[in-house]
Amino acid sequence: MSKQKGPIESRCLDMKETPSSFLVFGDAYLSAANILALRKSDLNEVFKIGPIFQLSGQAFELIAKSLLLHKGVSESDLRKPRLFGHDLWKLREELQSHYDVASLVEGAQLLHAEAFFRDNPDEFQGLTLEQASDTLRFDWQLLALNENYFSFLDESRPTYRTRYPDSSLAYKPVRLEILLPCLDCLREFALTQLASSKQ
Numbered sequence: 609m610s611k612q613k614g615p616i617e618s619r620c621l622d623m624k625e626t627p628s629s630f631l632v633f634g635d636a637y638l639s640a641a642n643i644l645a646l647r648k649s650d651l652n653e654v655f656k657i658g659p660i661f662q663l664s665g666q667a668f669e670l671i672a673k674s675l676l677l678h679k680g681v682s683e684s685d686l687r688k689p690r691l692f693g694h695d696l697w698k699l700r701e702e703l704q705s706h707y708d709v710a711s712l713v714e715g716a717q718l719l720h721a722e723a724f725f726r727d728n729p730d731e732f733q734g735l736t737l738e739q740a741s742d743t744l745r746f747d748w749q750l751l752a753l754n755e756n757y758f759s760f761l762d763e764s765r766p767t768y769r770t771r772y773p774d775s776s777l778a779y780k781p782v783r784l785e786i787l788l789p790c791l792d793c794l795r796e797f798a799l800t801q802l803a804s805s806k807q
Contacts, residue, residue: 627678631798634670637663638791645784657756657779664784665696665753667791672699675798678805679706696754700747712797713746713790720786721745749787752780 641663648656673686681702685691692698703709721744725737732740742748756779 625677625683627674627798627802630670630674630677631795631802634667634674634798635795637670638667638788638795641667641784642788642792645788648784656784660784661753661756661782664782664787664791665694665757668696668750668753668794669694669699671791671794671798672696672703675707675801676702678798678801694757696750700750707797709794710747713793716789716793717744717746717786720789724783724785744783744786746786746790749782749790753782753787756780756782 641660644655644660644663648660673692676686676699677683687693692702700709721741722737725732725740725744737744
């Protein structure tokens, strides 16, 4: 016997074509990723590459789609694999045509990139912060996350890699310490954009 859904749950699940519904789910995935990332030091690489990367990618996808819907991009276009589908980088490029994404995340990116660089000196093998700065940007983290799951081998037919680690696949490092705070900034921006349009 299935449990009856309350009015708020039902309404949320039925709001498929609205920016708010995409943002509600993006917020949920990002909240889950943040909760799991707090335990990251206790978790193995499989857990990080599987659930945490997956949730982070879904969060960005849904937050970006909520903002794009808000700007008038149709849901049917957002679903088309050749246009956007689940490709985080294509969504990032379209988002950039409507908003200055780099400026939106700049404060969080700088703060967390500097902290990550300071706390992980062995990873940078004598590089200065300026020399390492490209690999510490939000865009770099997003591109690495996208390439971990998106196959570019056959341009005529976009395919997605397995969501599970495989020893034959090289996974690019994603610095969650930088990615997640930047996603938090993007979520807050989306919340203010959607709230201001309701006034």
